[in-house]
Amino acid sequence: MTGVRLIEATRVYGDGVKTRALAPTTLAFEGAEVTLLLGPSGSGKTTLLNLIGGLDSPSEGSVEVDGRDLSKLDRRALTLFRREYVGFVFQFFNLVPTLTVRENVAIAAQLVKRAPSDVDAWLEHVGLATLGDRFPSELSGGQQQRVAIARALAKHPKLLLADEPTGALDHETGKQVLALLRDTATAAGCTVVIVTHDEAMISEGDRIVRLLDGAIKSDSRASS
Secondary structure, three states: OOEEEEEEEEEEEOOOOOEEEEEEEEEEEEOOOEEEEEOOOOOOHHHHHHHHOOOOOOOEEEEEEOOEEHHHOOHHHHHHHHHHHEEEEEOOOOOOOOOOHHHHHHHHHHHOOOOHHHHHHHHHHOOOOOOOOOOHHHOOHHHHHHHHHHHHHOOOOOEEEEEOOOOOOOHHHHHHHHHHHHHHHHHHOOEEEEEEOOHHHHHHOOEEEEEEOOEEEEEEEOOO
């Protein structure tokens, strides 16, 4: 299982007037479970996710993934880390409109030299086995998000990070997508961290970390 540790990690933006996006934070993520990062806009959720995924670096402190300090990796090493270690799922899908569903997923698989047959296996996993030849414009929002999840999974990531993956979906479809991500944590054995502001999604998480004004306010396991 992948181990992620933030040790007194903080993020400050600006050279003159500084904005603290994340207060000194010590936090660990372990195992095949879904952690929800909850909080209002500006609470530090996406900043925290970006630090875990190597998209940003802490101003102070450290972020370690399987014992590797990400801040000590050069640009090429960070690129390889994101490519081989992390699957990203975003709110607005980011699919290539001129490629079919299968081709969108195949791009990610090719980056890590996975077999083409693996693409169809992940499409089946997300319930889109019969839609591989469709284009994104021919799919519903929920289906497009499922393609985005399959694309992330095709890399066989150890970390699956999702930033407001249900923000562009209706409530019921959003719950289905989060349930799929939770199932993925078990099936693929990866650590899943999801940013959301939707309190109604709490039941789909194994662990709930609440943030406010750049600081962790609570960290608890979901009720069984």
